[in-house]
Amino acid sequence: MKIATILDHIDSGHMALPEFQRGYVWNREQVRGLFESLYKRHPVGGLLVWVTESNSAQYRGDGSLSPGVVQLILDGQQRITSLYGVVRGKPPKFFDGNKQAFTGLFFNLETETFNFYQPMKMQQDPLWIDVSKLMKEGSQAMAEFAQELSQRPECATKLGEYLQRLSHLLSITDIDLHVEQVTGADKTLDVVVDIFNRVNSGGTKLSKGDLALAKICADWPEAR
Template sequence: MEPVLMYYRLFELFRAIDNGVIRVPSFQRHFLWDAANILDLVKSVYNGFPIGVIIFFESGENIFDTADPSVTNFPAVENLETRHNYPINYVIDGLQRLSSLYNCFHWKALEQASKFNIIFDIEKEELLQYSSYSSPGKYIHLSSIFSSEMFIDSQIKLMSYNNSEKILNIASELHSRFQEYTIPVMKITGTDTKDVVTVFERLNSSGVSLTEAEILRARSELEKD
C-alpha cells in the first residue's frame, strides 16, 4: 500500500462526489453526527482550523459495492459504471466530516430547519443553524457559497440594507474563507482489499470490527457481474 498526501479545496471534493469519483463502500457505518457536531465542524473550517485528514483508497476499478445514500447522505449517482470516472476513491476515514460538509453546502430547502441548514449571521458574524422562528435579520445561507447564482442573489439582497458596503465586504470574506479552505487527503493505493478493511477497522472510532458477512456483502453485488 502506498500512501500519498494531497490537498483539495472543498469544491474539488464536492465535484468528485457528484461525479461518482468519491464513493462510500457499503461496509461504512450510517451517518451519526448531530447538529452540534456539524456546526462545530463548519465553524472550524470558517476559522481556518484543521479538521483532520480524509483517507481514501484509490482503485482503478470498481472493487466495492457502493453504500446506499441513506448511509452517506451523498447524492445517488445513476449508471456509475458508464461514466468511466476512474480512479475511484473509496472513503475509508472521514465520512462524517465529508458528508456533513457536502450536505451543508448543498442544502436546497432554505426555509426548512435542518442540522444541515446553516446560515451566517452578518451582524454578529457567526454561524448557526437556521430557524424560521429566530433567524437573524441579515444572513446568508451556507449553501449559496458554492453556487454563483445563489451567492449573487444573496449579494443583491444585502445591497438593500443600510451600510451595505460593510455588509458586502463581510459576505465576500465569508465566501473567500470557504472557497480557499483546503483539506488534507491521504490516498492509499494497492490491490489487497483485506488491507483496506483492516485500515478501516483500526480507524473506526466506534472500535467495532467488521463481521465477515459485512465484508462479503461489500463485494457481493460486484461478484455477481
C-alpha cells in the same frame, strides 16, 4: 485538495463511499461546529481514500462511478457529507441518514456565528444569512444580500464589513484538505477493511458479518 474539488469529484463519480461504510450519523451541533472551524480557518482533519478501479468498486448509493480510477472514502465521510449537504443544499448520492442534520444552517453577519434556522429569531433579521443559498448562488446571492442590507440604515454603515464576511464564508470551499491515499494491488478488501477499522478506532468497528456482506457484494453485485 480544495473542498470545492472534492465536492465536484463526488458529483462526477470520481469519489464515493465503499459499500461497507456506515451511514451518516452526525447531528446539528457537529455540523455547526465544523462550519465554525472552517470559517475560523481551524484544522478540521483530512481524508483517507482507497484508490481502486471503478469496474470492481462496490459503493453506496444509486449514482454511477466514472470510468477508470476512483477514490472511495474510508475516513472523513461525516465531514464531507456535511459539507456537501450545506454547500450543495442537498444530500450526496451515497447519503443514508437524517438530512435535517445539515438543512437550514444560517450565519450571523454581526456575531459571525452559525445556527440553524429559527423563524421567530431570523425571519425578519437580514443579518442572518442562509449558508446554502450563499454557497449555491455565489456572487448573485451576495448581491441580493447587499441590496437588502443597504436598505436598512442600521446595516448600511457596516455594509463593507459584512460583505467581507460573506466573501470569507463563501471562500470556505477554497480551503485545502489533505487527502491520503491507500493504493496498490495488494490492498484487497480484507486489507482495506482492516485499515478502516484502525483509523475508525473511535467508532463502531466492522464485524465479521459486515465484512462478509461486503465480500458478497463485491463478488455478487446483484446482492446489493
